Amino acid sequence: MNKHEQDLQEVVDQAIAEQKVPHVKFKKIVPESVDIARLTSPSKETRQEHWGKGLTSLAIAVIGILIVAIIGFVGVRGLATFVDDKVNIFNFLLTSNWNPSAGKDHVGAAAMIVTSFAVTLLAALVATPFAIAIALFMTEYKSGRQAQFLQSVMELLVGIPSVVYGFLGLTVIVTVTRSIFGGTGFGILAATLILFVMVLPTITSLTVDAFKAVPQDLRKSSAALGATRWQTIFHVVLRAARPRILTAIIFGMARAFGEALAVQMVIGNAVLMPYNLVSPSATLTSQLTSQMGNTVMGTLPNNALWSLALLLLIMSLAFNFLVRLIGKRGS
Amino acid sequence: MNSKRTDRLATGVIYLLVAIIILVLIGILGNILIAGVPHLSWHFLTSASSSFEAGGGIRDQLFNSLYLLVLTLLISLPIALGAAIYLAEYAQDTWVTRLIRTTIEILSSLPSIVVGLFGYLLFVVQFGLGFSIIAGALALTFFNLPILTSNIEQAINGVPQAQREAGWALGLSNWKTIRGVVLPSALPGIITGIILSAGRVFGEAAALIYTAGQSGSTVDYSNWNMFSSTSFLNVMRPAETLAVHIWKVNTEGIIPDVNLVSAATSALLVIVVIIFNFGARLLGNWLYKNLTAAKVK
Numbered sequence: 001m002n003k004h005e006q007d008l009q010e011v012v013d014q015a016i017a018e019q020k021v022p023h024v025k026f027k028k029i030v031p032e033s034v035d036i037a038r039l040t041s042p043s044k045e046t047r048q049e050h051w052g053k054g055l056t057s058l059a060i061a062v063i064g065i066l067i068v069a070i071i072g073f074v075g076v077r078g079l080a081t082f083v084d085d086k087v088n089i090f091n092f093l094l095t096s097n098w099n100p101s102a103g104k105d106h107v108g109a110a111a112m113i114v115t116s117f118a119v120t121l122l123a124a125l126v127a128t129p130f131a132i133a134i135a136l137f138m139t140e141y142k143s144g145r146q147a148q149f150l151q152s153v154m155e156l157l158v159g160i161p162s163v164v165y166g167f168l169g170l171t172v173i174v175t176v177t178r179s180i181f182g183g184t185g186f187g188i189l190a191a192t193l194i195l196f197v198m199v200l201p202t203i204t205s206l207t208v209d210a211f212k213a214v215p216q217d218l219r220k221s222s223a224a225l226g227a228t229r230w231q232t233i234f235h236v237v238l239r240a241a242r243p244r245i246l247t248a249i250i251f252g253m254a255r256a257f258g259e260a261l262a263v264q265m266v267i268g269n270a271v272l273m274p275y276n277l278v279s280p281s282a283t284l285t286s287q288l289t290s291q292m293g294n295t296v297m298g299t300l301p302n303n304a305l306w307s308l309a310l311l312l313l314i315m316s317l318a319f320n321f322l323v324r325l326i327g328k329r330g331s
Numbered sequence: 332m333n334s335k336r337t338d339r340l341a342t343g344v345i346y347l348l349v350a351i352i353i354l355v356l357i358g359i360l361g362n363i364l365i366a367g368v369p370h371l372s373w374h375f376l377t378s379a380s381s382s383f384e385a386g387g388g389i390r391d392q393l394f395n396s397l398y399l400l401v402l403t404l405l406i407s408l409p410i411a412l413g414a415a416i417y418l419a420e421y422a423q424d425t426w427v428t429r430l431i432r433t434t435i436e437i438l439s440s441l442p443s444i445v446v447g448l449f450g451y452l453l454f455v456v457q458f459g460l461g462f463s464i465i466a467g468a469l470a471l472t473f474f475n476l477p478i479l480t481s482n483i484e485q486a487i488n489g490v491p492q493a494q495r496e497a498g499w500a501l502g503l504s505n506w507k508t509i510r511g512v513v514l515p516s517a518l519p520g521i522i523t524g525i526i527l528s529a530g531r532v533f534g535e536a537a538a539l540i541y542t543a544g545q546s547g548s549t550v551d552y553s554n555w556n557m558f559s560s561t562s563f564l565n566v567m568r569p570a571e572t573l574a575v576h577i578w579k580v581n582t583e584g585i586i587p588d589v590n591l592v593s594a595a596t597s598a599l600l601v602i603v604v605i606i607f608n609f610g611a612r613l614l615g616n617w618l619y620k621n622l623t624a625a626k627v628k
Contacts, residue, residue: 044504045502045503045504045507046504048504048506048507049504049505049506051506052416052504052505052506052509052510053417053421053506055413056413056414056416056417056420056421057417057421058413059409059410059411059412059413059414059416059417060413060414060417060418060431062410062414063410063414063431063434063435063438063476063477063480064431064434066438066473066476067434067437067438069449069453070438070441070445070446070449070473073449073452073453074445074448074449074452077452129348130348130351130352133344133345133348133349134348134349134352136345137345137346137349141342141345150349150353152608153352153353153356155608156356156360156604156605156608157356157359159530159531159534159604159605159607159608160359160363160534160600160601160604161533161534161535161536161574161600161601161604162534162536162537162574163534163536163574163575163577163578163597163600164363164534164574164577164597164600164601166577166578166581167577167581167593167594167597168359168362168363168597170581171366171590171594172362197355197359200352228334228335228337228338229338229341229342230334230337230338230340230341230342231334231337231338233341234341251440254440255440257442258440258441258442258443258444258445259442260442260443260444260537261536261537261578264582265578265581265582285442285444285537288444288448289444289537289540290582292448292451292541293540293541293545297456306448309444309445309448312442312444312445313441313442313445316437316440316441316442316445317437319440320433320436320437320440324433
């Protein structure tokens with residue numbers, strides 16, 4: 001028993017000795033002595049609390065370790081191309097000569113970078129008007145049953161696995177583009193059409209949130225000024241929701257940029273600079289999925305692929321950063 | 332007059348765009364189901380896939396998908412539950428918490444192929460697990476964790492504060508309150524979240540190609556010894572799932588009935604996803620009605 005506890009014991013003993021409540025038979029309720037050790041030790045509840053908090057913090061720590069590990073591992077492997085194999089980073093980003101097995105002067109990813117951005121931007125461009133229309137329909141035009149129905153339509157579109165989209169693209173879209181535009185039918189156009197459906201639910205649900213966040217008062221004031229529904233939507237709702245709509249589009253683009261299998265099945269997988277929408281080309285993800293198994297760990301072709309993966313990771317982080325930036329500006 | 336006409340025009344355009352999307356969905360579902368369902372037979376579901384000839388089934392792939400789903404949920408559920416409870420109940424608004432939330436957001440937006448490649452690097456190569464079910468399940472855990480966590484957190488946040496206060500008023504510790512009061516009332520939401528994430532895991536392929544592998548080993552369904560290399564329960568064997576199977580037969584195209592096999596498998600996947608979607612909603616509503624005192628909205 002330390003000094004502090006001894007003092008406490010004295011105080012408690014004194015308090016018991018001095019206790020005077022005239023009306024109560026007081027031997028019965030006042031303890032003869034007090035066990036300080038029990039009094040100062042944590043209660044069962046406190047111990048449960050520590051246990052619970054520790055357990056849940058552990059789960060959080062696991063998630064933290066995961067993200068550090070991903071960035072660390074992919075980063076180290078991805079940088080090996082530039083550190084070990086001495087590939088010039090500007091060559092990697094700006095030239096489109098991709099044949100890593102031929103040596104370090106043939107590691108140019110520009111064709112894939114351009115294609116990746118092209119399909120991403122086009123998909124977002126096609127999907128956004130539809131997403132805004134659906135979101136307006138759900139929030140400004142109909143709310144009850146019809147909105148619920150559209151909600152389930154979107155959930156189903158999310159739920160369909162990406163390979164199924166890829167298979168549909170392969171059997172339907174590629175066939176159609178081939179018969180209309182000639183050539184093989186594989187290419188950016190087919191990838192765009194598939195990605196459009198895949199990113200639509202993402203953009204829509206976030207846009208719905210954006211519209212719902214616009215205060216009802218604004219709409220009412222606009223209506224009170226005699227504005228038609230469209231005038232209210234165009235001048236008030238869309239403007240107030242603009243930052244969040246932009247965020248929604250970026251989230252959609254992040255999804256499109258990272259989508260691998262569906263794109264790989266319809267893009268044609270030829271690492272060439274795309275010169276039109278229906279010529280076969282390759283994105284970062286499609287090249288990764290189709291080639292990773294064909295290379296030997298630690299060789300230049302393999303390292304070059306890991307650099308593509310690192311590029312994907314960096315782009316994913318960049319999209320996140322962009323969303324945050326817009327969020328800050330908007331608030 | 333002019334503005335009224337614009338209003339009508341805008342309304343028309345919006346209805347048109349919505350109608351197009353509904354048609355697109357009907358087209359997609361119709362296409363998959365009409366092309367696939369006629370080929371879904373008991374024989375197709377219960378026979379082994381073939382590598383060169385026509386007429387193969389998807390028995391092993393189907394089992395692998397389910398097994399992988401169960402393993403993934405077994406690993407990710409406890410972690411997600413813990414993390415969600417921490418975020419919903421314990422976390423204060425400090426920079427640490429904000430960092431954690433950012434981390435989870437980043438993790439959930441990572442492309443699944445990057446997650447898959449990381450899994451390949453860490454589990455398959457570094458830990459020496461080889462292409463195996465367990466490596467696939469671990470990779471899917473990464474993919475699943477952030478989504479599951481935020482779903483569960485939402486469910487927990489939906490529990491009225493008064494219920495917690497009632498628990499504290501009874502002298503329960505915070506942790507006891509969470510376990511005894513908050514979690515049971517959040518259960519319907521949690522289960523819905525689990526089922527929805529299960530649907531995603533079931534159809535995921537990109538994260539599995541380089542972790543669980545693209546080949547199936549010979550599997551013996553009567554061998555219950557988990558450590559035997561031919562046992563269907565062995566977690567160290569490579570395993571191809573349904574989604575990976577569709578991707579592989581289409582990109583390699585060795586078997587002559589590629590379209591038939593992938594159409595039928597796609598239909599199966601979509602049916603399972605639809606069942607998961609509606610099942611989640613129905614089960615959620617039912618649990619909500621029967622487990623909690625609250626009224627259904």
